[in-house]
Amino acid sequence: MPRLTIPARDDVPAESKPILDAVQSQLGVVPNMFRLIASSPAALKGYTANNAALSKALEVKMRERIALAVAQVNGCDYCLSAHSYLGMNMAKISGEEIALNRMGRSGDAKADAAVRFAVDVVRDRGRVTAADIDAVREAGFSDGQIVEIIAVAAENVFTNLLNVVAGTEIDFPVVRAAEAA
Numbered sequence: 001m002p003r004l005t006i007p008a009r010d011d012v013p014a015e016s017k018p019i020l021d022a023v024q025s026q027l028g029v030v031p032n033m034f035r036l037i038a039s040s041p042a043a044l045k046g047y048t049a050n051n052a053a054l055s056k057a058l059e060v061k062m063r064e065r066i067a068l069a070v071a072q073v074n075g076c077d078y079c080l081s082a083h084s085y086l087g088m089n090m091a092k093i094s095g096e097e098i099a100l101n102r103m104g105r106s107g108d109a110k111a112d113a114a115v116r117f118a119v120d121v122v123r124d125r126g127r128v129t130a131a132d133i134d135a136v137r138e139a140g141f142s143d144g145q146i147v148e149i150i151a152v153a154a155e156n157v158f159t160n161l162l163n164v165v166a167g168t169e170i171d172f173p174v175v176r177a178a179e180a181a
Contacts, residue, residue: 001073001167002166002168003165003166003167003168004036004039004165004166004168004171005034006032006036006039006166006168006169007036007038007039007118008035009030009035012035012038012039013038013039013041015041015045016038016039016041016044018036018047019038019044019048020035020038020044021049023048028164029171031082031171031172032078032168032169032170032171033078033079033159033162033163033168036162036163036166036168037162047155047158047159050151050155051100051155054148054151054152054155057145057148057151057152058114058145058148058149058152058163060090060091061087061091061092061093061111061142062091062111062114062132063088063091063152064083064086064091064093064101065087065093065097065101065106065111065114065115066085066114066118066149066152066153066156067079067083067104067152067156068080068083068084068087068098068101068116069099069101069103069104069115069118069119069179070101070118070119070122070153070156070160071083071156071160072101072102072104072159072177073104073119073122073123074122074156074160074161074164074177075093075160075164075176075177075178076159076160076161076163076164076169077170077174077176077177078133078163078164078168079156079160079163080084080102080175080177081170081172081173081174081175082170082172084098084115084172084173084175085172085173087101088167101115104116106176109139110139110140112139112164113136113140114136114139114141114143114149115136116136117132117133117149118138118145118150118152118153119152120132121153122153122157123150126150135147136149138180160181
């Protein structure tokens with residue numbers, strides 16, 4: 001049961017409605033998480049602006065891989081369910097790859113370095129080692145791209161924490177973090 005109110009589409013603040021219209025246009029639905037964030041126009045504007053900026057950085061498969069790994073680390077069933085669905089249906093990531101991502105890995109060598117690094121950043125709260133940074137650089141990531149990996153991980157930490165705190169009702173096919181990947 002949700003612990004924070006997820007407003008009906010018609011009950012969100014007026015400032016949030018145009019943003020939810022854009023989400024509806026892009027996804028074909030307005031997921032519960034977006035309606036939850038819409039209760040704060042400032043949070044919704046910040047989240048969607050950050051998300052739009054990052055969508056021009058790392059490619060969608062990489063962002064979804066990182067999102068899956070971070071959701072698993074943080075035990076967020078809502079985000080794990082959403083990104084499993086989006087990863088498979090929008091980013092065209094295989095079920096096998098999704099399982100690897102949930103374990104903090106990837107079948108692609110370059111993506112593996114990024115996913116492992118993102119997991120290290122989240123688990124260690126940014127206190128990564130020089131060897132961690134060297135590994136992601138050796139995989140071919142520039143310092144700017146390393147910043148983008150951290151930004152994608154941080155954005156997902158926000159949604160993980162929000163959905164865990166809120167107890168957001170899952171409106172995607174359910175995947176549980178407690179279940180083996």
